[in-house]
Amino acid sequence: MSAQYTVTATPQAEASGAVGLAVASLPASFGPAATGDDATVAAIDGTSGWTTEAIRAIEGGASGVVVVNPVPENTAALRDAAENARAAVVLDQRWASNPGLAGAEDAVRSVAGRAAMLDTVATAAAGTDPERLLTEHLAAVVRVTGQLDALRVLRRGSHGYTASARLANGAPVSLQGVLTDSRPAGVDFRLYTDDGGVSIAVPEPLAAWPAEVRAIGPQGEILLPTIYESAHRTTWRRLKEHLDAGTTSSDLAGFARLTESIAHLS
Numbered sequence: 001m002s003a004q005y006t007v008t009a010t011p012q013a014e015a016s017g018a019v020g021l022a023v024a025s026l027p028a029s030f031g032p033a034a035t036g037d038d039a040t041v042a043a044i045d046g047t048s049g050w051t052t053e054a055i056r057a058i059e060g061g062a063s064g065v066v067v068v069n070p071v072p073e074n075t076a077a078l079r080d081a082a083e084n085a086r087a088a089v090v091l092d093q094r095w096a097s098n099p100g101l102a103g104a105e106d107a108v109r110s111v112a113g114r115a116a117m118l119d120t121v122a123t124a125a126a127g128t129d130p131e132r133l134l135t136e137h138l139a140a141v142v143r144v145t146g147q148l149d150a151l152r153v154l155r156r157g158s159h160g161y162t163a164s165a166r167l168a169n170g171a172p173v174s175l176q177g178v179l180t181d182s183r184p185a186g187v188d189f190r191l192y193t194d195d196g197g198v199s200i201a202v203p204e205p206l207a208a209w210p211a212e213v214r215a216i217g218p219q220g221e222i223l224l225p226t227i228y229e230s231a232h233r234t235t236w237r238r239l240k241e242h243l244d245a246g247t248t249s250s251d252l253a254g255f256a257r258l259t260e261s262i263a264h265l266s
Contacts, residue, residue: 005040005064005243006033012045017068017092018206019043022232029240038062041239046070046091051078058087064239065089072135072259075252082252088242090235091251095122095140095187095202097231100211103224104189107198107215108144114193115171118145122187123178130161133177139258140187140202141175147257148173153265163265205231 007030009019023030033039041064042057044050051073054065058081065082070091082089091097108115122137134153142148148165155162158179165173186207189200196216203209213224242249 004028005030005240006037007031007041007043008033008039009043010045012047013043013066013068016045017043017066018230018232019066019068021206022230022236025233026236026240030236040064040243041066043068048073051075054078054089055081058082058085058089063087064243066092066235066239068092069094069132069136070255071132072262075256075259079252079256082248086246086248088239088247088249089252090239090242090249091255092205092232092235093139094136094205095231096136096143097205097235098140098202098211099227099229099231099234100202100213100224101140101143101200103227104198104200104211104213105144107213107224108189108191108200109146111191111193111196111198112145112167113169114195115167115169115191115197116194117171117192118167118173119190119192120174120188121176121178123180123183124185126179126181128179130156130158130177130179133179134161134163134175135258135262137175137177137187138262139255141173141189142258142261144189144200145173148261151261151265 007023013019038061042062043066044053046067046069050067050070055078057065120141124133151165153163160177160179163175186203191198195218199214202211210226210228215222
């Protein structure tokens with residue numbers, strides 16, 4: 001079966017977003033654009049200037065744009081361009097795009113009123129930009145908990161950071177970023193309540209294992225349904241749903257709120 005939507009990707013997006021692997025895993029939906037042909041979808045890396053590059057892709061005729069690991073930028077102009085062209089812009093975020101976080105979100109918010117503390121640690125390779133790691137970390141946390149209050153950085157350096165915040169019910173949040181090659185990259189959450197809590201472990205998007213979400217209570221520990229799909233593939237499936245329906249995405253609006261929170265840290 002021929003591909004329904006054609007794709008082009010920048011080398012940086014391919015390197016960080018495994019575009020070729022994701023597209024190949026959905027052969028009935030996507031395929032590479034032929035040399036010289038305009039593509040339906042443009043995949044770009046989320047380094048500085050990504051909003052301008054995304055606008056350029058939309059103005060060039062792209063109906064969909066995938067942005068891999070975007071850094072904080074003002075998305076207002078891009079949102080206007082996407083809405084005017086009815087183009088779908090989806091964000092392929094390192095951990096926040098993991099499909100297992102949908103169940104994690106439900107589990108966390110069902111006990112949010114009884115939350116006593118949230119402890120979360122993000123790990124990345126030594127030499128990673130700590131600012132970018134913090135963005136990726138916060139994106140995953142906010143996906144699960146909703147907006148955080150009183151967010152502030154307590155320590156930041158070449159080996160990581162420590163930040164604090166509060167959940168909606170006032171419970172404290174501890175966020176730590178660790179840059180090291182001595183442990184696998186990923187993000188872990190531990191939400192504590194008066195009688196248990198929720199434990200979440202999210203691997204790298206290319207990892208062969210899925211996210212694990214466990215709800216702990218008086219009845220014991222329950223492992224939520226395991227979803228064997230990478231964050232990258234989930235992003236591309238979401239994009240196809242928007243393209244098929246002719247709808248835009250809410251990703252940019254959510255990212256604008258995250259960007260605003262990060263801007264206050266500066």
